[in-house]
Amino acid sequence: MNLKLYVWRQAGRDDTGHFETYDARDISPDMSFLEMLDHVNEQLAVSEREPIAFEFDCREGICGTCSLVINGIPHGPEKATTTCQTYMRSFRDGDDIHIEPFRAQPFPVIKDLVVDRSAFDRILQAGGFVSVNTGNAPDGNAEAVAKSLAEDALDSAACIGCGACVAACPNASASLFTAAKVSHLAGLPQGRAERKHRARKMVAAMDEERFGSCTNHGECEAVCPMEISTRFISRMNREYLQSTLLPT
Numbered sequence: 001m002n003l004k005l006y007v008w009r010q011a012g013r014d015d016t017g018h019f020e021t022y023d024a025r026d027i028s029p030d031m032s033f034l035e036m037l038d039h040v041n042e043q044l045a046v047s048e049r050e051p052i053a054f055e056f057d058c059r060e061g062i063c064g065t066c067s068l069v070i071n072g073i074p075h076g077p078e079k080a081t082t083t084c085q086t087y088m089r090s091f092r093d094g095d096d097i098h099i100e101p102f103r104a105q106p107f108p109v110i111k112d113l114v115v116d117r118s119a120f121d122r123i124l125q126a127g128g129f130v131s132v133n134t135g136n137a138p139d140g141n142a143e144a145v146a147k148s149l150a151e152d153a154l155d156s157a158a159c160i161g162c163g164a165c166v167a168a169c170p171n172a173s174a175s176l177f178t179a180a181k182v183s184h185l186a187g188l189p190q191g192r193a194e195r196k197h198r199a200r201k202m203v204a205a206m207d208e209e210r211f212g213s214c215t216n217h218g219e220c221e222a223v224c225p226m227e228i229s230t231r232f233i234s235r236m237n238r239e240y241l242q243s244t245l246l247p248t
Contacts, residue, residue: 001027001088005040006098007052013108013116019098022052029089033076034059034066036088053112059084061225064162068113069100074164074223082162082225102167106174106209119209120161120177126205127198128181130190149187157184158226165220165228171212176220178206179236180228186239199239 003024010017024040031039034056041051057063066083070076076086091097101109106119135142159180166174182199185191191198214233221230 001029001091001093003027003036003091003094004096006096007113008100009052009112010101010109012111017109027088029087031088032059032084033068033070033086033088034084053110053114055114056084061085062160064160064225067102067115067117067162067164067167069102069167071098074102074167075162075225079222080225080227082160102163104163104166104172104211106172106211107163107166115163117161117163119211120163120174122209123174123178123202123205124181127194127201128185130185130194132190132193143189145188153184153188156180156228156232159184159224159228160226162225164223164225166211168219168223169212169214170217170219171215173214173220174206174209174211175214175233175236176224176228176230178202179232182236182239183232186235195239196243199236200243203236203240 001024005022005024006019007022008017009020022040022044024036025043027036027039034054037052037054044051054068055065057065059066061082061084064082066075068075068083070083070086075081075083077090078086099113101107101113101115102117107115107117110116157180159177161177163177165176166172182202185198186195216230218230221228
């Protein structure tokens with residue numbers, strides 16, 4: 001396959017940035033998208049040009065760092081798939097592919113396709129944890145958890161924090177991410193003791209990072225590689241309302 005790439009290049013967060021055009025030649029349909037970028041970078045290195053900066057870690061679809069906007073869609077054209085698990089057979093020979101970083105004010109560009117998503121870390125630091133003493137491992141199994149609650153917690157805990165929800169949302173809202181982190185602890189015995197403080201602090205941290213408000217567009221769920229449901233946003237809103245109205 002031969003492709004034409006339009007890649008966003010930006011030397012740093014204070015630079016304007018621009019698109020540059022590259023020819024990706026002899027691309028195997030069995031390559032992943034990141035392997036294709038590796039191949040292009042090898043060609044750039046041979047010609048003594050600066051390689052394209054992009055982020056990755058596990059390349060197994062579980063770390064969330066491979067965050068690119070491909071032809072206007074976070075993570076690319078395949079549903080419920082991260083960038084690293086998007087394969088070039090999703091494209092056709094001769095295609096034009098536009099590659100950009102996630103676009104959101106709380107995600108400033110570090111270089112080229114790499115963005116700073118430490119805003120998510122600060123939201124988690126505000127309350128995405130259990131700090132009460134829950135005893136040893138055997139004690140954690142002493143209280144029975146209903147199957148429906150356990151499955152609900154696992155569904156929300158599947159969030160890998162990639163930020164695709166923010167990139168897809170016209171408001172750059174982090175509500176789906178924050179809701180997933182609030183919800184996966186709220187229904188479990190270990191997390192109930194701090195559920196009111198957790199919702200209030202994490203929503204406040206999200207607002208401090210200047211993410212936008214959720215207006216129910218549903219774009220976040222559509223691009224989420226883990227298919228996190230927007231119903232968790234309703235859960236977070238309920239948790240937050242209860243934390244502000246009911247005594248602690």
